Each structure stands twice: as C-alpha cells, then as structure tokens.
Amino acid sequence: MENNEQKNFSYETGEINKEIEEKKVITKITLENGKDYFLYSDGKIYEKDEEGNLVQLNNLNSESKKTIDKIMNKLRSTKFDVVRKPSNNEEREL
C-alpha cells in the first residue's frame, strides 16, 4: 500500500479515506531517442534523473519546450475513422 493510503487508513474500522488528493502518473511516453517521460495528473511532464527522482520539464527552456510539444503531440487525437484493421506488415513500412 502506498504511503498516502496508509496515512488515511482507520485502524478502528479498517476503512480508507480516499478523498486526499494524490498525484498520479497518467501515461508514459517514450521518445525516439529512447528517453522516458511521464505525464502526471497535475498536467505536467516529468522525467527521471539519474537517481530516479522525478524532475519536471519546464517550458522556459526552448529545448524542454520542444520536448513537451513533441510529447503532447503524441497525445492529440489525429484524424481517423472506421479505418481498416491495420495490417502491421504494411504499417511497419510507413
């Protein structure tokens, strides 16, 4: 059990108060360079430093801004509709 949940656990009744907000990872995005980024429920993008700590990508630095745009672009709906079931052999060559 995560720490937040233990904090909210009632030893008397065994129930948990879930109303305390916690930051959750929404999805992981791996870019072409193989680096992993994480979109969190606060709407911000994080990466992990060498020690495994989360570091927020800031959008002040132009390089980071570019990376954020690239990541968010992967999470945008593209135009599609009842498309043929993809034949992966075909798709792979694209």
Place this chain on the structure above:
Amino acid sequence: MPKKYDLNESLKSYIEGRVDKMKFDDEFKPIVCDILLRRIHQYELDEYKMQIDLACLEESLQKVNISKMPDEYGNANGLYNPVDKTITLAKDYAKRCTPEELYQTFTHEIYHALTHTQDGSDRLMSFNQYTGEMNTSLLEVFIEKASYKTVFPTQPKENAFINHHAIGYADVTFVVDAIEAAYGVSEQELLKNGIQDRDTLKHFLSTSANELPFRTEEFLDSLEANLTLLNNSLYNLDPNKRMDFNQMDMNVKNGLSGIYSICEDKIQDRMMTYSIKSVEDAKEFLDRITFDQKKLTVIMMDRIEKFAEDFKDPSISQSVLSNNMSAIQETNKRIIHTHEVIRNEQNFPSVSKLITLCNWARAGNLVNYDMIEEHGLEKLGINLEKSDEEIDNILAVKGSSFEKYLDPYYVNEGWDNFVAPVALKKIAMDKELSPFQAKMKNIFTRISTIFSKQKALPSAELIHEESEAASSQTSNNFGALTKEELEIFNKKVERVIKDSKENQEITDSQNTRENNQEER
C-alpha cells in the same frame, strides 16, 4: 430466431415519416430507418432520447456517398464529415465487404451523425484535462462497439468475458470491455449510456461506483490519453504524425501499460470505497469484484498477446506485465484475503468484527492486523499463506462459472440481416454499373416495385379506410397505395414501359451502328 426490433408499427411509421423529410438521398432512407429502429431497440431509448437523435440527424446529415474516399482519408472505410454533413462509404470497401460489414460501417457513421448537434459539435466529445485537447479516441470505440452490437450476434461460446469483435478499431475496442470490468457494469448499460453524451456516461459510471463525478472524469480522461497513444500508432492518417515501427511499438507498450494500470487502480478503488452493510453484502461484493478482476485479466492478456504477436515482439507482454505486476498482485492479494475472512465467517464473534476485518483485507492491510491484536488472525482461523492451487481456485479464469454476472444482452441470436444490409450492398453494387446499365436496371426495378405494390393492394373498403388514415399523415416513401396513388402508378407504369421501349430502340440502333462499324 433473429431479434424482433421493428414490430411497433406506430413507432416504425413515425420514424419513417421523420426520416422521409430529411435531406439525404431517398435510396438510403429505409436503411437509416432500420438503423434507428435497431438502436432504439438495443439501447432501450426512451421518447426523449429518440427525439434528440432524430433532431440531430435532421440537422447533421445531408448526403450519403458511396465513392472514393477524400485523399486525406484514403485508408478509411467510412467517414462522417460534420462540416459538409456528409457520410462517405469507401467504394472499393463497399464492393468487397459483406452486406453486414457494410451495414455496420454505415451504422457507425450514422451514430456519428446522430451525436452531432446543430452547431456541429459532438455530444460525445470531451475536453481532456490532461492533454488539454478535445479528444475523439474514446467516442470512436464506443460508437464502434455499439454499432457492432446492432448488426452481429454475440456467441457465448467465443468467450464468456469479452466481446472484442469489431471491424473498425478492432484492436482497441477492448477498452470498452476494460471499462466494464473496472466499474463492474454490463456491456448493455455501458453502451446505452456511452452513446448518449460524455456527461451521461460519466454520471452512469460515477453512480455505479458510488464515486464523485470528478473521479470518473479523471478515470475517463487518463484512459483516453493512453488510448490516444494506441490510436495514433495504429490508425494514423495524418502524414505529419507518421512514425517508425519502433515508435509504434513503444507507444503500444506505454498505452497498454497505462490502460491496464488505470483499470487495475479503479478495481482497487472500488474495493476500498465500497461500504459493506452485511455479511451477505460482503459476499456478493466480493463475488462481483472477483469476477471483474478475472474479466480484466482476460481482456488485457488477450490484447497483450495479440499485440505481441502482431508486432512480433514478445517484449510487449513482458513490459506491460512487469509494469503492472505489483498492482495486479496487490488486487489479487486483497481479493484472496477478503475471501479468507469470509471463509472463516463462523469463527467471528460478531458481524461488525467480520466487516471490520473485511475492510482491513480489502484495504490490503490484513497482514498487519496481528499488530493490533496478538494472534488475532490465528484465533479466527485465518491463514494468509495460500498455495498457488488455492489462489487459482479463486482467481483462475478457466473453468469458472459466473453466469449470474453475465450481461443478458451479451448473448443474442443475431439480427435479421437479410433486408436492410442486403439493400445497402445492392445500392453499393449498383454504383458499379455504367450509366446505361444503371438506367435500365432502374426502369426494371420501378416496374417490379409497381407490380409488387399492386399485388399487395388490399380490398376497396380497406383502400378507402387507409386513404382516410393516410390523409392525416405525411405521405412518405414507405406507405401503402391509395386509389389516387394507384392511378399515378398506372401512369408511371405506362411511362416506364414507354421509356423502356425508347431505350430499347436506342440500344438497338446503337447495336446496329456498332455491328456496322465492326463489319466495316
């Protein structure tokens, strides 16, 4: 026996009357009526919902084409364009697919048109709080699944837990099944609410899980973000978003991992937040959660294996499972511990103590209970060390019987697909004829229609009665013939025969000319 969905004559004629006034081509109107009747029947739409559907359709559909797809949608089988209010069915697809497949694609597109309001916005679309965009991924899988259910039967023999068949988005409609498992709701109820609008879906799910609506919104938005990763990799038509195989493979791993994790979390949330009222309630709840966890396992394993095979990359399975293993084990542990508490029901001094220990178990804390009461678990006969066999008895997917949770709508014997789907296919095939062939075919069809209507004419008295009844209704493409109509039709027959003779003369003279040319 196929489903009977068009027995309500007054509803049928009302729908026909409304559709008849719509702007798109007459030849598609009987088919659209059939689609609407199936939707009303399958999703038990009330008068209010039906009226919303009809009002939207009146505004949002003006033309149906069976033609080449616009270049930018080259890979699509069907398309609804809310700007020019047109449905396009791809001609090459229409030619080669079965009538049922074509009808389902058309149904999918009609469902899109049904949810577009007068201002062109989509009732199913929603702003995603995490991506900061309007997102279409989730609505597509709902529409695909819902339209599929109104055309094809579901055979219980295939799989008691899932129904992942679809034509478009076949690889991703499992997300609807995953939502069913995560929230413990039936397919029928989920689709019924899912095709209305996003708020209705949200309200339905939050009520069924007894959670605050913003929690449901978070669930749907986070699921949708991961689904978009999958969709953009598998169904991408945007040349600016083309990606190489490695990137697709990576997105599939991340998207599947995310979807699995979000659904697993939701099952844990439901376990923790449910308020147990009695021992019976605890047993029933545990049965339900156990079923849902097994269902989610089956759904996700099915997809993980499918993608690993399609991409010829076993690391997809390894990656998705290792990313989610601790969450899966945590849910399984809570379920097994709660089972163990209930199994020892007879050893508890009071109901409240049993409920308290169920709460400890479902919160994942039962292992710590001895800290509160020394040898507390042992005194109650609870043993948390379980063999693999014991765990399998509770959570193994095969050989289990959970019929009571299966959706009664899940099993159906199918639909009568010999009329409307075949008629649609016929329209599509007619588009393949040359203009002259099409004209000749049209003439003969008109003649045969007129003769078949004449044959079906009732007696003179009935004609009189019907003509009085008809005078109070709007005339449409579907009604029986009145006396006046009969006269008009007789004139039409004469005209058609005359046309036919003229055409024959033209053909004869063309043939003579061609023969002369060949001889020369």
